[in-house]
Amino acid sequence: MDRESLPDSEVVYTVAELAGSVRQGIDRLFPGPVSLTGELSNVKLSQPSGHYYFSIRDAVASLRGVMFRSAARSLSFQPAEGLKVLLRGRLSYYEARGEVQIVVDRMGPAGLGLFFQEFARVRDLLAKEGALSPERKRPIPVFPRKVALITSPQGAAVWDFLRICDQQNRLVPVVVIPARVQGFEAATDLLRAFSEVPHLPGVDVVVLTRGGGSAEDLMVYNREDVARAILACPVPVVTAIGHEVDVSVADLVADLRVATPTEAAKRVFFDGAQLMETAILSRRRILGAFSSRLREEQGRLRAFREGAGHLSRRISRLHLALVRGQEGLSQLIQGKVGRLSGDLRDLAGRLVHPSSQIIRQGRRLSERAGYLVRLFLARLSSERTAMLGFQHRLDRPDPIGVGILRERHARLKNGLALAMGNRLSREDRTFVILRSGLFSHDPGRPLASGFFLLSRPESGTLVTASNPPSVGDTLLGKTRHLSLSLKVIDVRAESEEKNGRNT
Incomplete structure (x- = not known):
């Protein structure tokens, strides 16, 4: 198709022109502030800007939203996942991404959302039955004979998992059970996949994993029937279906919950070379x-x-x-x-x-x-x-x-010979426990997550609550891949900020 095949009267827009027209149309339809109620999801606080990015949704649709730092200072609560809110703001069209979003200037709580209520209902029901107790969780085999992987064969999660499997130990076979892993339609596939596990000979552990996604995609993992299928599985189940902040009922009933497919593979497969x-x-x-x-x-x-x-x-x-x-x-x-x-x-x-x-x-x-x-x-x-x-x-x-x-x-x-064999087994278990403890207390993990370490460049001392900086001091902020030179323009204690808000 080229320009010559188009009618002479038809106008050809560029992407920028059409996006500008869409923005102008939204501004004409909604010239002033609008009020909106819904449930918060994908809530993220950007650091160090202090802006809130989120989605507001109901049972049918969702809309992107942003609340800049100047407006966020007036909040009397902490925006959280699944919270039902009433907000007021201005609709805008973000041309760089082609998204309609609402720029919020006021927000207040309006109760718990429907999705979070369902999560809480299933969680409380299973807790009363004792399904969430730590004593019920089964240990993950140290040397599994075979691993069953429930995931989408078209997603990136299956390749991340198999890549770590190839690096750690090629001798352990992996059986991939294909299933849809997001959306409400995925429940049927997940129930079918778990029903196939007892018929697979030699399987010692099941891994349920998926790639990244929005919080709406995780709602299928809050279903009661999916949770009971995990509980009925004859072998231990490892879940890697969300990020650290995304916890579902499936994560609570699983024998082990990790954040990513890569971490799941590292926990399941032992290092053959080591x-x-x-x-x-x-x-x-x-x-x-x-x-x-x-x-x-x-x-x-x-x-x-x-x-x-x-x-x-x-x-x-x-x-x-x-x-x-x-x-x-x-x-x-x-x-x-x-x-x-x-x-x-x-x-x-x-x-x-x-x-x-x-x-x-x-x-x-x-x-x-x-x-x-x-x-x-x-x-x-x-x-x-x-x-x-x-x-x-x-x-x-x-x-x-x-x-x-x-x-x-x-x-x-x-x-x-028997005593030395028992001693070797105890040393191996001690080594695994020490390695897990060393990884969990790694001081570099907060820096890898984006946190800054503030220090005084002249003396090298750290900035702490007991040793705060003074106005006009020059500080050095370091993270794993970034260094900043900062100058202190204001120092306020947390108690002073709270008193100012109450006034």
Whole structure:
């Protein structure tokens, strides 16, 4: 299509001309201020300008609105999401964006909006049933076998989620369950998607996510049937369907709520490379401890073997001494008996006539010889029994209990491996808790969100409530990507501003 194909009488406008005509038409239709009632949504306070940007809506339509800082100073309340208000302002056409908006100069509360009332109704109903209690929430598996992702396949959320999955751990499969994720028509798709989860084998966690959008797009997540579908899911559910300020009933009943699809993927998938590095370090520590314990046990075993050798040599010496003692005792007894026999013969030769004395001495000699024989036989029997005991111990295959020592060594080794495994599990859990705590207390997060840190450039001291600046001071304001040089023209305490408003 070109200009030659158009009728000669038809006027061709530029975008700026047509936008100017629209603005002029609005100014003619609404030349003065208009009053409007509705529910606030997408409320944002711009810093450091102090302007409020929002949408005012009802069940059918919505309109952009702005309240500049000069008018916002007269507010007696804090504009919030879902608040029903009565406002007065002037309609205008913002040509750069092609949007009709209302520039508000006065605003007052008029009650809670319908959308927020529905949110509060479902929230209070589920709270009475105990569905929002922290004890009901299930822990997210540390090592999931499979992840089910409920989202729109045409949105950017699915690609953000899969990108983090590819970076963290490619070994965990992801099953994408397509569903519409915004608007009231999405409720049917969400209920169908959650009904498919029990039929997916191996799924350990479900992630419900969507990209950014307005607060109106989140109303489907305040429905009671969607919330009960999340509660009935057999595995833990992670939601990433809004921003930090957008909380829905689905977020309250979910087992874990995060702000973005990227954060959801980081919480669900474990870092395979980091886990492998931790496992390697733990394996080295375990092997080092095991090697040290093994060397210690081997040293003790060598000491036992040396002691067994000393004991065996000692038993041999005792056996040899016993044999020699038996031989010496036998020779001693034989010698004693021989001498007594000789003495007896001498006495018998000298005492020929006193027969009675000879008979008496002979009887005593016989008793003495019998006693010595019995004593010798008893000593010989005890020594033979002791020798048989030593011989029995020497004949055993394991005289010093090496097998028992080996069994004890095996039990100690297994106990050491089990203790080190438990210690490794405790260290891993402690590491995850410390990492989460370190991330939540990161001092750079407020600066990344746009907050400024004020300091005095000469001394470098920070500006605090206990150390306020003075009029005329030059301050340095820093955020993560911006530095400003500021000059103080007025200093007022918060209590003074409140007193001024009440006056």
